[in-house]
Amino acid sequence: MRFFFRSRQFKIIAAVLAVLIAVSAVCVAVKGFVSPQTNILGSLFSPIQNLAANISESFNGLRERMSDNNKLMLENEKLKEELADLTEQLLEYEDLEKENEHLKDYLEIKDKHNDFQLAPAMMIALDSIDPYGSFTINCGKLDGVALHDPVITDEGLVGYISEVGLSFSKVTTILSPEISIGAYDKRTRDVGAVSGTISLAANNQTKLYNLTRNCSVTVGDYIVSSGGGIFPEGLLIGTVESVNQEKHNASLYASLSPAVDFENINEVMVITYFSGQGTISDIAGE
Amino acid sequence: MTVMYKKTAVSVITAIFLLILSLIQFSSVKFLNIGISAPVLSLGLTVAVAYYLGEMYGFVWGLISGMCTDALSSSQICFSTIALTLIGLIGGLIITHYFNRNFAALSVLSIIASIVYFLADLIVHMIFSGDDILAYIGMYSLPSLIYTAVFGIIITVVYGFAIRKSRIN
Numbered sequence: 226m227r228f229f230f231r232s233r234q235f236k237i238i239a240a241v242l243a244v245l246i247a248v249s250a251v252c253v254a255v256k257g258f259v260s261p262q263t264n265i266l267g268s269l270f271s272p273i274q275n276l277a278a279n280i281s282e283s284f285n286g287l288r289e290r291m292s293d294n295n296k297l298m299l300e301n302e303k304l305k306e307e308l309a310d311l312t313e314q315l316l317e318y319e320d321l322e323k324e325n326e327h328l329k330d331y332l333e334i335k336d337k338h339n340d341f342q343l344a345p346a347m348m349i350a351l352d353s354i355d356p357y358g359s360f361t362i363n364c365g366k367l368d369g370v371a372l373h374d375p376v377i378t379d380e381g382l383v384g385y386i387s388e389v390g391l392s393f394s395k396v397t398t399i400l401s402p403e404i405s406i407g408a409y410d411k412r413t414r415d416v417g418a419v420s421g422t423i424s425l426a427a428n429n430q431t432k433l434y435n436l437t438r439n440c441s442v443t444v445g446d447y448i449v450s451s452g453g454g455i456f457p458e459g460l461l462i463g464t465v466e467s468v469n470q471e472k473h474n475a476s477l478y479a480s481l482s483p484a485v486d487f488e489n490i491n492e493v494m495v496i497t498y499f500s501g502q503g504t505i506s507d508i509a510g511e
Numbered sequence: 512m513t514v515m516y517k518k519t520a521v522s523v524i525t526a527i528f529l530l531i532l533s534l535i536q537f538s539s540v541k542f543l544n545i546g547i548s549a550p551v552l553s554l555g556l557t558v559a560v561a562y563y564l565g566e567m568y569g570f571v572w573g574l575i576s577g578m579c580t581d582a583l584s585s586s587q588i589c590f591s592t593i594a595l596t597l598i599g600l601i602g603g604l605i606i607t608h609y610f611n612r613n614f615a616a617l618s619v620l621s622i623i624a625s626i627v628y629f630l631a632d633l634i635v636h637m638i639f640s641g642d643d644i645l646a647y648i649g650m651y652s653l654p655s656l657i658y659t660a661v662f663g664i665i666i667t668v669v670y671g672f673a674i675r676k677s678r679i680n
Contacts, residue, residue, distance in 0.1 A: 229566075229604075238570055238600065245593050252588040260589060266582035270533070274583075277534060350537040352584045356547035356651045359585035361537070387585065395585050402642040424646040427547050 264390050267361075271393040274349040275363050282491075290316055330379030331494055338457065340500035344368050346376075346493050349393070357401035357426050358487050364495065365390045373455045375496045381461035381484025382406070382450060383493055396493070399462060399483060400426040407451040408433060408462055415440040416451065417479070419462055425480055429487060430466060436477040442468055448481055457499040514563075514612075520677035521564065525572055528556055528670060529579060537583045543662075548654035551628060553580045553591065555659065555666035557599045558624050562617055562667050563674060566603030573599025588639075594631050598624045621663030629656040 229235055248260050294312055301308045335341060346362035364370050366389055376383040376396050384398035397403055400421040408419045417433045425432050433448055446465045452458025463481035471478055532552040535542060543549055553576040561569030577595035584591065602620055610616040629652045637644055 234567065241574070242593070242596065245589060245596065249589040249593060260581075262578050262592075263582045263589075266579055270579075270583060273534070274537070277538060281538075350583060351541060353536055353541050353544050353549040354551055354580075354655075355585045361583070397585060402640045421642075422646070423547075423642050423650050427650050 263388075267390045267393050271349060271361070271363060271390075274361070275347075278347065278349045327379075327492065334377070334379065334494070338459070338499065340498075341457070341496050342369075342498040344370055344495045344497050346370075346394075346495055348491055348493065352395075355401075356423060357403075357421055358398045359384075359387070359396060359401065360398075360490070361393055361395050362493060362495070363393060365392045365394050367391055368495075369497045370394050370495050371497065375456050375460070375499075376493050377460060377496060378485050378490065378493050380486065381463070382456070383485050383487075383490065385455060386495065394495070398487060399431050400429070400487065406456055406462065407454060408448050409451050410440075410442045410465075411447040411449050413441040413446065415442050417442075417448075419448065419481065430480045430482055431463065432478055433465070433481055434471070434476070434478040436468075436479060438475055438477060440477060442477075442479050444468070448479075452501065454503045457496065457501070515679040516564065516674055517677045517679060521568075521674050524670075524673050524677070525556070525560060528559075528666075528673070529553070529572075529576055532556055532666070533579050533583060536580075543658075545654065545658065547651055548658055550655065550658040550662040551580070551591075551625075552662060552666065553577065553595060554598065554624060554628050555621070555663040556670070557595045558602060558617075558621050558663045559667035559670035561599045561602035562606055562612065562620060563671060564603070565607045566600050569599030569603030570596060571599075573597070588635070590632070590635055594628050598627060617667055618660075618664055621667065622660045624663060625656045625660040628659070629653075 297308055346364040348360050349363045350361040352359045372389050374386045384396050386394045387397040388395040402421045406419040409416045417435045419433050421431045444465050448462045450456040450460040461484045463483040465479045466482045468479045536552045557573040557576050560572040573595040577592035580591035581589055633652055
């Protein structure tokens with residue numbers, strides 16, 4: 226084993242490890258930096274992930290369609306040809322209707338916030354190692370997405386873009402402690418900040434903290450973003466499930482049930498621009 | 512006795528394993544999650560390669576598996592790349608020079624590799640996150656560690672069957 230440590234192989238190994246540590250240090254120093262190998266591998270993998278996601282969605286739709294087909298064929302045995310035509314038309318209609326519903330939901334968002342510029346995206350990979358539910362979407366710099374762009378669905382706020390590649394991006398959700406969103410109670414106007422914790426993330430919840438002791442936040446209240454930073458104002462974050470005392474200080478916190486169903490998330494929108502959009506450095510006052 | 516394998520054949524088999532495990536780990540459906548804990552399948556593959564093929568293959572495939580994991584996960588600091596590279600190298604060295612290749616050694620290697628990985632993950636989490644550490648250990652690290660160690664053993668056994676035909680001696 227001594228000879229191994231004196232060998233040329235060991236020197237090569239030590240050099241590779243030194244390069245890796247240097248790249249890591251750069252990643253730590255420049256938040257959001259995507260290392261070259263991550264960019265290359267992510268760009269290579271994202272078409273495969275796209276294909277896998279499309280295939281699984283097609284199989285789900287095919288199974289439902291086959292069940293509908295069987296019901297219609299049993300009811301209309303004599304009119305098989307006409308039924309086949311009608312079924313084909315129905316399938317096309319359902320696809321168009323689903324797309325139309327999806328677009329109508331986002332048109333409502335555009336109507337409410339006509340300064341938003343939106344980039345549609347689809348989830349192509351879920352990071353099962355991350356306990357806070359982060360995932361990868363199929364749009365990146367080439368689609369106008371930038372670091373810290375907010376990500377939403379028609380239901381509410383999902384999170385923000387934490388890494389941007391050329392054709393993919395990674396989304397950190399509101400369940401994560403890395404994220405901190407200025408927020409307020411829509412009914413009482415009590416102000417706080419939303420960030421995740423592991424114990425709440427396990428129950429698919431997030432935390433509204435820094436509430437004063439005399440706040441009027443109660444169960445069922447809607448919590449929205451307060452704006453002024455990287456998130457626009459008025460995005461629905463979630464509803465209050467409970468209000469509790471903090472362990473280590475006198476303030477209160479509320480556990481929130483997110484507006485977005487993270488278990489069934491599939492299509493999202495990235496807000497690539499909104500009026501008053503700030504950056505992390507703006508908030509830090511640098 | 513040192514077992515030799517055909518280099519091209521094991522490299523192709525290992526690449527196929529890596530592709531399949533990556534697609535399972537990062538698919539849009541949480542196949543393997545129990546709550547928020549999940550096994551790190553790339554660690555299982557690194558243990559398998561280190562166990563059967565030694566330190567150099569463990570180093571190379573730990574590096575490749577780690578890079579793929581970092582590329583596909585939300586990790587921002589090449590954590591998996593460094594962790595799996597070192598686990599592959601040191602695991603391979605330990606198995607080659609200090610243990611016989613049997614089920615007990617495989618179990619110990621898988622458990623130790625999981626402990627090292629999740630300890631490093633906990634340290635990184637402590638540095639970059641203000642989350643409750645005890646809750647993180649109890650709800651995520653410990654269950655995921657056990658889950659990963661079990662999957663490490665399973666993946667190694669399956670990998671062993673896959674490369675069996677590539678043995679030279």
